[in-house]
Amino acid sequence: MSTMKIWDLHMTYDGPMTEEFAEGTKRLAESIAQEAGVIWKIWTVDESSGDFGSTYLFRDLAALETYKAMHVKRLAAIGVTVTSDHVFDIMEDLSSITNAPLREVV
Secondary structure, three states: OOOOEEEEEEEEEOOOOOHHHHHHHHHHHHHHOOOOOEEEEEEEEEOOOOEEEEEEEEOOHHHHHHHHHHHHHHHHHOOEEEEEEEEEEOOHHHHHHOOOOOOOOO
């Protein structure tokens, strides 16, 4: 098993999708890109329900836990509710067969 970890996060946001919100999420993305231990993040949305999601790849569990503690508070401060989150180990042998971009980051 890899020391890298996946964090799968599901959220809701009941506020308006304004230009200001879009600009704020862009600044948030730029900030996340600079966080220690974050290798990448995929942003997802179901516009019909207002549900959002994120899947992150972290270098290790310590980096994930440090980031998670800060980020959940930051999300709550802007009106985003975390509905579920899970931390997963990566099965590198099977993931490599299905072309997961892990070799570039090890």
